[in-house]
Amino acid sequence: MQSMQPLNRHDPRILGTFETLxxxxxxxxxxxxxxxxxPLENLAPEWEAAYRLADPDDEPADGPGLVVVKVIRPELLQDRDPADEAEARARFATEVDAIRAVLSPRVPSLxxxxxxxxxxxxxxxxxHGPALDTLIHGRGPLTAGPCAALGLALVEAxxxxxxxGLYHRDLKPGNIVLGPYGPVVLDFGLAVLAERRYSQALTESNASMGTYPFMPLEQLRSTKRVDHAADVYALGASLFFALTGKPPFPIIPLAEPPLWTGVDAWFQPLLExxxxxxPxxxxxxxxxxxxxxxLLxxxxxxxxxxxxxxxxxxxAAGLAPQLPxxxxxxxGDPEVRELAQRAVDRGAAPDDLWPDDDSDPFDDLVFADDSEAEGEASGDGRSGGAVPSPRPGPHGPDGGADAVAPEGPAEVADVPGRIAADHDVHGPGTPAVEEPDVRQADPGGGRPTDPVTSYPLPPPAKAPAPARTGRRVHRDALRIAARLREEYAHSGSL
Structure with missing residues (x-):
């Protein structure tokens, strides 16, 4: 198991009903x-069903209410034809149900x-504990008694x-964690999903999945044809490692016995x-x-x-990873919980941080023509881009000092200004429309000042680069971006 790394800006802070740490x-x-x-309130039954959540009274096996959330690579579900993604996701759901059917203290619960x-x-x-490879590399091989206890736990798992009805097919020291209540086998579910990914390729070639030094010869030749005997081999190879600090074969499995140097005499007959x-x-x-x-x-x-x-x-080894x-x-983080709760109150999934509606906020956007853009560029140095217009707020159209920012993501504001027919965002041939200038006039008789809004505007700041988190992008933002590209491509102001 790798040491824990702090989250960066590309990592999601919410996955489903969980805060990532x-x-x-x-x-x-x-x-x-x-x-x-x-700890979310008013979580709709449909989301509980969609997430297949455990009973709230079921506590995780270890740790202060902590879980491991695994984000599956999209290519594990997608076939070559994108149209098959729905079927692939349904297959993933079936596999999740199969994983949930495995009930054992030697396997993490879903x-x-x-x-x-x-x-x-x-x-x-x-x-919470070190992986077997971390333990052996950190303190040395096990003696016969503890190694036999490890073997009995692996048999149980x-x-x-x-x-x-499942096979692991990637049992190895890195997938065996020595927790406070004994050894636990990890990642059998992901091995099943990986098999689905490679199933078509495996029928077309001799490709294999797993970890070479701990897999049997038949799995090296074809993963499609392995059964429970392959997992038994991996169990023996993991015990060999626990006794010697190395796998039976350093690179790939061979059709000959390994060197038994360092193997405890009590164990050698079984491993032979x-x-x-x-098989x-x-x-x-x-x-x-x-x-x-x-043996015991x-x-x-x-x-x-x-x-x-x-x-x-x-x-005694003290090699368990340090918790953050x-x-x-x-x-947990109150801001993260507030974001998730706000989504739930909106009727969305907890990790859906954007509203999901059918309105097109681009309908509220218009563009100034070239002459107005040039005029705005003179004087105070600001370009003639879009400026927000006032919206009625809880304290009237002018807002005032007590105006409160609306909850949730800010709406895209109206954009006043004149539109030339050849730049009309509503389509070619539309007559030019004269929009009222709602900007507040300068009391000294000069040019208009900044607009009045029903909520306080934050100070201008450079927008950070968008984080590529793999999360869903709000479809309104995609529509706006596409329309902006189209309009600016035909604008003479660039």
Whole structure:
């Protein structure tokens, strides 16, 4: 597991009903964020159903109400034909339901998901602890007892995954987290989604998915043909790593036994049965469990005592990632919660920060002709662009000192001025329209001053570069941008 990174301006602050707190990592399946549920009121039943939210009384397995929200890469859902995206998203929703069917303390529980999101996401329990590879690299290999406890936990996790009709196909030390309540297997759901992405390519070529040093030979040849025996191999390869600090084969799996140097003598007979090229020759999960229990009995240990040894080893290493201050705070960011609640009160999704209506705010925009633009450019140095007109506010048309800014995103203001027929935004051939000049006259008889508005205008500031967050862009903004480009392309003022 990568160390947590602070959010930057490209990262979303709200995903579904969750406030993001830190970036956990980026991989082939997408990006993973540490997040916490937002305490929202009046959440509509349709949004609860769309997100497939867990019962509010169900607490995450670990941490102060923290979850992991995984943003799925769009190409995992999209086929070559964009018209198939709806079907792909429906397939994603089916896979999410399958993931939710896996119930085990050795697998993170699904908290929520939004297959219709842009990008789609799913949220699962956050497990606070080091990954197996972090532990082994940081403190060295495990002894026989703790390693057997690790193996029993992996058997339990794979049994639950296989029982739901799924295969992991990417079990490795980086996907095994040693939490406060024992080992937990991550990312089996994303492995399923990745298989859907590559399914067509795999029938056309010998491509494979997974991690080469921990996958069996048959998976290297074709992921489409693997079954539960591939996960058993990966379990054995992960135990080999826990005992030696290295995988059985450094690059790719081979059709020959690995070097057993450094493998505990109590473990070697079991691993010799698991790390073999033929799937049919490998033991079942039940047989692996029996062998591990026999190994512990030979050491004079019970499964419970071995699990305590493993927990003590992990705690003494002190390698769990440090949580950010925001995750330890009793309450989340009030501004983030307010944004989400405002969207909910508007009848939208919590992470839909723009209104979704059918009006065209560009209808309120007009352009000055070239001569007026040139005239406005002289005098005070301001260009003759669009200026907002007064709108009736709660204190009358002139607003006043007590005028209050309307809640939500500010509307696009009216733009007064004359329109030449050849520059008419309403279409060619429309007669020129004379618009009243509503700007406040200078008391000294000079040129008009800034407009009066029903709400205070912020000081002018340079607009920041738009953040490419992958979130939905308000369609009104897209329409305005397209119309602006068209008008300025035919303007003689540029």
């Amino acid at each position: 830190a970036l956990l990592g980026t991989g082939g399946m997408g990006r993973a964020y540490l997040a916490r549920p937002l 908290i929520g998901a939004d297959p219709d999101g842009d990008p789609p996401w799913l949220a699962m329990d956050f497990i 794979l049994r639950a995954i296989h029982g739901a 049965e698991i790390i073999v090229p033929e 049919a020759d490998r033991p079942s999960l039940d047989e692996v469990e029996d062998a591990l229990l026999d 009995a030979g050491q004079g240990l019970t499964a419970e005592a071995a699990a305590v040894e493993l927990g003590d080893t992990v705690a 201050a925001a995750a330890l705070a009793e309450h």
